[in-house]
Amino acid sequence: MVAMNPHNNRPMALSIAGSDPSGGAGIQADIKTFTVIGVYCGAAITALTSQNTLGVSSYLALPAAFVKKQIQDVLDDLNVTHIKIGMVGNQEIAQAIGEVLTGFAGEVIYDPVIKSSGGVSLFAASSMAVTEHIISHATVLTPNIAELEIITGKECDNAGRALAAAQGLLALSPRLKAVCVKGGHMNVLGKTVTDYLVQKTLPGKGAEEPGFHISSIDHPRIFSRNTHGTGCTFASALTAYHMRTDDLSKAFSYTCAFMDTLLNRSASHSMGHGTGPLLHHYFLRQEDDADKVL
Numbered sequence: 001m002v003a004m005n006p007h008n009n010r011p012m013a014l015s016i017a018g019s020d021p022s023g024g025a026g027i028q029a030d031i032k033t034f035t036v037i038g039v040y041c042g043a044a045i046t047a048l049t050s051q052n053t054l055g056v057s058s059y060l061a062l063p064a065a066f067v068k069k070q071i072q073d074v075l076d077d078l079n080v081t082h083i084k085i086g087m088v089g090n091q092e093i094a095q096a097i098g099e100v101l102t103g104f105a106g107e108v109i110y111d112p113v114i115k116s117s118g119g120v121s122l123f124a125a126s127s128m129a130v131t132e133h134i135i136s137h138a139t140v141l142t143p144n145i146a147e148l149e150i151i152t153g154k155e156c157d158n159a160g161r162a163l164a165a166a167q168g169l170l171a172l173s174p175r176l177k178a179v180c181v182k183g184g185h186m187n188v189l190g191k192t193v194t195d196y197l198v199q200k201t202l203p204g205k206g207a208e209e210p211g212f213h214i215s216s217i218d219h220p221r222i223f224s225r226n227t228h229g230t231g232c233t234f235a236s237a238l239t240a241y242h243m244r245t246d247d248l249s250k251a252f253s254y255t256c257a258f259m260d261t262l263l264n265r266s267a268s269h270s271m272g273h274g275t276g277p278l279l280h281h282y283f284l285r286q287e288d289d290a291d292k293v294l
Helices: 026-037 064-077 091-101 129-137 145-152 158-168 230-245 248-266 280-284 288-292
Strands: 014-019 042-051 055-061 080-085 106-108 177-181 192-201 211-220
Touching: 014 026, 014 064, 014 230, 026 042, 026 280, 042 064, 064 091, 080 091, 080 230, 091 129, 106 230, 129 145, 129 158, 145 158, 158 177, 158 192, 158 211, 192 280, 211 248, 230 248, 248 280
Parallel strands: 014 042, 014 080, 080 106
Antiparallel strands: 042 055, 177 192, 192 211
């Protein structure tokens, strides 16, 4: 019999997402993010994409049974406490992921990657499949404005409507604790970006229904051509910081600071001929600054 090492129970994350051969988004961005924040991350691939900084040209979804096998094999061996989900691909994969998540008691952070930033559809099914198989098991959602509109079917052209849509999502599932609304695509010409964390609160005395707590963070808009993979990176950072703090509000604050640092340090570099990627390794260039984030 092999003796068990107590260090084998170290908490780990698992990313379930598509693969980006240019390294800017998807599984590649997720692993880079977890690594620079100091969290070990496994990876289960849902789809192979053909893309670069100029956009997504096509994708090939993997067999749903194989996706499910990847996830189950990792969960059977590693002490996974947090799962981050990005690109799902199609309804069959969504259903397979949902079946695995039925027995998972940890945190599930879902970034609903439905379309690429260039408008290419990355999910061959209706948004109802996402709600039924993924959102019903998620504990946190991290949509941008366009994704929020797709999964709720509601127009979210201002903060009030976006927050109302987020609150509507929280009512869909008892497991869902929070929706993080990323404001980068709202008022795109404005000099300030506001990100929101909408959390479900327990009912108070005399109240039969749970309420909502909304917190927000304002930060200067950073104009940069290197924004490929920001959504994947944000969701992975939120997952990693939640693992390290066990506090969603702190994780949200640290994630916003992390993204500002990464965007600033990536802005002056040129990678590819289109929308360049974030340069995650630059987050570790100045260790003193990196330590201040947490």
